[in-house]
Amino acid sequence: MIERLGLMATQPAQPGISAVVLLLLGLPLLLGVLGAWFRPLRGGVVASVSLLPLLATAWLLLKVSTHGVQAWTLDVGPLALHLRINGLTLLLLLLTQALTLASAAYAPGYLRVAVKERSAGGAWLWPLLGTMVASLSLIWLAADLLTLYVGLELMGLAAVGLMLLPGHVEALAAGMRYLLLALVGSLAFLLGVALLLGGWGRLDLAGLATAVEPGPLLWVAMALLSAGLLLKAAAFPLHTWLAPVHASAWTPVSALHAALVIKASFFIALQLWLVLVPDAAVAAWLVGGMGTAAVVWGGLMAWRAAKIKDVVAWSTVSQLGYLLLAFPLLIGTTPAVAAIAWEGTWLQLVAHALAKAAMFLAAGNLILFTGEWRVEGLAGASRRFPLALLSFGIAAISLVGLPPSAGFTAKWLLLHAALAAGHWPWLLVLAVGTLLSAAYVFRLFRFSFIEDAPHFGLRRVPGGMDLIALLLALAALLLGLVAQWPLGLLSMTGGAP
Amino acid sequence: MLLLDELLLTLALVTTAALALFDRQLIRACALFVLFALTVALAWWRLGFPWLALLEVLLGAALTGAFLFHALGVMPWARAPRGRLSRWRDPVPLNWRRGFFRLLPALAAVGMLGIALASLPAINEAPGPLRLSGTVLFGLGLWAFALQRHLLRRLLAFNIIGTGIFLLLMSLAREVSPAAGQGLVITGLVVALLGTMLGALLIRRLNGLDGRRVMASMKNGGGP
Numbered sequence: 001m002i003e004r005l006g007l008m009a010t011q012p013a014q015p016g017i018s019a020v021v022l023l024l025l026g027l028p029l030l031l032g033v034l035g036a037w038f039r040p041l042r043g044g045v046v047a048s049v050s051l052l053p054l055l056a057t058a059w060l061l062l063k064v065s066t067h068g069v070q071a072w073t074l075d076v077g078p079l080a081l082h083l084r085i086n087g088l089t090l091l092l093l094l095l096t097q098a099l100t101l102a103s104a105a106y107a108p109g110y111l112r113v114a115v116k117e118r119s120a121g122g123a124w125l126w127p128l129l130g131t132m133v134a135s136l137s138l139i140w141l142a143a144d145l146l147t148l149y150v151g152l153e154l155m156g157l158a159a160v161g162l163m164l165l166p167g168h169v170e171a172l173a174a175g176m177r178y179l180l181l182a183l184v185g186s187l188a189f190l191l192g193v194a195l196l197l198g199g200w201g202r203l204d205l206a207g208l209a210t211a212v213e214p215g216p217l218l219w220v221a222m223a224l225l226s227a228g229l230l231l232k233a234a235a236f237p238l239h240t241w242l243a244p245v246h247a248s249a250w251t252p253v254s255a256l257h258a259a260l261v262i263k264a265s266f267f268i269a270l271q272l273w274l275v276l277v278p279d280a281a282v283a284a285w286l287v288g289g290m291g292t293a294a295v296v297w298g299g300l301m302a303w304r305a306a307k308i309k310d311v312v313a314w315s316t317v318s319q320l321g322y323l324l325l326a327f328p329l330l331i332g333t334t335p336a337v338a339a340i341a342w343e344g345t346w347l348q349l350v351a352h353a354l355a356k357a358a359m360f361l362a363a364g365n366l367i368l369f370t371g372e373w374r375v376e377g378l379a380g381a382s383r384r385f386p387l388a389l390l391s392f393g394i395a396a397i398s399l400v401g402l403p404p405s406a407g408f409t410a411k412w413l414l415l416h417a418a419l420a421a422g423h424w425p426w427l428l429v430l431a432v433g434t435l436l437s438a439a440y441v442f443r444l445f446r447f448s449f450i451e452d453a454p455h456f457g458l459r460r461v462p463g464g465m466d467l468i469a470l471l472l473a474l475a476a477l478l479l480g481l482v483a484q485w486p487l488g489l490l491s492m493t494g495g496a497p
Numbered sequence: 498m499l500l501l502d503e504l505l506l507t508l509a510l511v512t513t514a515a516l517a518l519f520d521r522q523l524i525r526a527c528a529l530f531v532l533f534a535l536t537v538a539l540a541w542w543r544l545g546f547p548w549l550a551l552l553e554v555l556l557g558a559a560l561t562g563a564f565l566f567h568a569l570g571v572m573p574w575a576r577a578p579r580g581r582l583s584r585w586r587d588p589v590p591l592n593w594r595r596g597f598f599r600l601l602p603a604l605a606a607v608g609m610l611g612i613a614l615a616s617l618p619a620i621n622e623a624p625g626p627l628r629l630s631g632t633v634l635f636g637l638g639l640w641a642f643a644l645q646r647h648l649l650r651r652l653l654a655f656n657i658i659g660t661g662i663f664l665l666l667m668s669l670a671r672e673v674s675p676a677a678g679q680g681l682v683i684t685g686l687v688v689a690l691l692g693t694m695l696g697a698l699l700i701r702r703l704n705g706l707d708g709r710r711v712m713a714s715m716k717n718g719g720g721p
Binding site for chain 1: 609610612613614615616617618635642648651655658659662665666669670673674676677678680681684685688689691692695696699700702703706
């Protein structure tokens, strides 16, 4: 498993890679400051500037696919920070840059229409967004616990800041709860890191993988690390903060948060389990049980939710349950099962990120058009706003897992892995989750097709905002047809023994 | 002599932390917290980490203290507190029954930590007063965090849990890899400051908007 994570690469980094990675980490920060200074009013400007980090990522993709997995250290004084790039890292970097581009291009129009006055929040959006993207990239690249801690903390604080931007009482109260929980989660993470450092005297994941021995110290450390990370990932019993935070946040912020921020904590947790406790099958089943509960409970709450954004937020809780199934399918199973589950997990992550971002943007458009937060307020939307509803529907196809979407391929792979491992309960979870997600999606559509609609507070919304949501939704759908490409990227070798 | 010195320091740390956590007079609690942070700086100095001591004075005592007082609205020209959230006295009385039940999770966490620390490999030295005070601060802070509803007191508790973890971390990392330990603690200090800053500004803002509704929504939401 460690070679899959690219941690065992032995060859030194190609010239230029380290510099481009630093550029990739620094550019979003710089662009964020520039954004605060100039306060862009056109999405096109933002999109063209945001292409720069995407180009840097493409260069890295080219370089790494010819030279293989890269791992190197970055010396900061007496500290050595470990970084690595492999296929998975590249896939996640590309996803991050693409979704950031979409959300950032969506933001100026949203600010102009939804946030009327030139509030201070509009200026703060850009630097916080830049910080969040830089810290996300750092998390994908990091190969030691100190770098992961720095990335996790930066991301958490930037995410809290972004959630606070609307500035009204509900947003601030939800943000305060989020802040306290995020701080507690980071303390648990730090204590776990401290125990690992005390026990084995090192923080790099490749070194720890060979050094750690099972025992109470490792188990307590893993329990603390997992608790902190699952709290930040809104995994089932620790998910209560998620829906209120999303209900009042700005739409582009919600999209990025649900698509990427939550996944980053999941990514760190899964990576730590695979590296440190690759045989803890019983504990992994426990996490799988949490995932099951998340799928069912999140689906039920999404089905019953009164507000449109709550439906989408609860669906995040439910969909994250599928990702948690990766723990029992990857840990303590045969290599053949793990190989299928590995592909299924990351494809599910990418598919959900694209579909959820599209769904949040489409839902935000519907809310802007109709001026209604409630699900009932969608009555008649099918006739008036077909494009926004179409984007929502295409995103829903991937979310429910209907062919030919990427969500379907991912669930198919997970199903296949569960069958091969003989884990029958997970088949049932996947089936129930599909039914529940179909139920809450069709509930929204049922309201939107009501014909005897009352009046609307009709609002003009820039067409570009509709277009961005539609493009993201199409990306989630069409990724299923070209799923060979991300899966091929995942199995990229080179440098691994 | 050295041991006596360390024991005195430990005692001072735990006493100031407990007073800061359980004083219902909030201005006094914040002042005690600043005193606590200065004691921590002294502890870092004695342990041979002058950089951590300096950062603790700057970030932990001066800036965190300034933000805490800002949250309370203590200004030279303000004579009396305004608004519910910045009330200078926490109105919720300590109930013994509740106190006991909130103590149980904190004890469980400390017990778990104790088991882990007991099974450390031999490369670490014997537990000293530093590790003990770190564990006690961690437990005290957790108890206070679970017990109290007042946002400012929760921020204080968060800071004290964090300090307990920093002390534990350095006691573990001192021998094996001090550079990595210092890196983690410095990151942690900056994060704690930024978290406290955000929290303090939020408390002020919420207070300005509508204290009563916020209190109600926080109560309904419950806590960790």
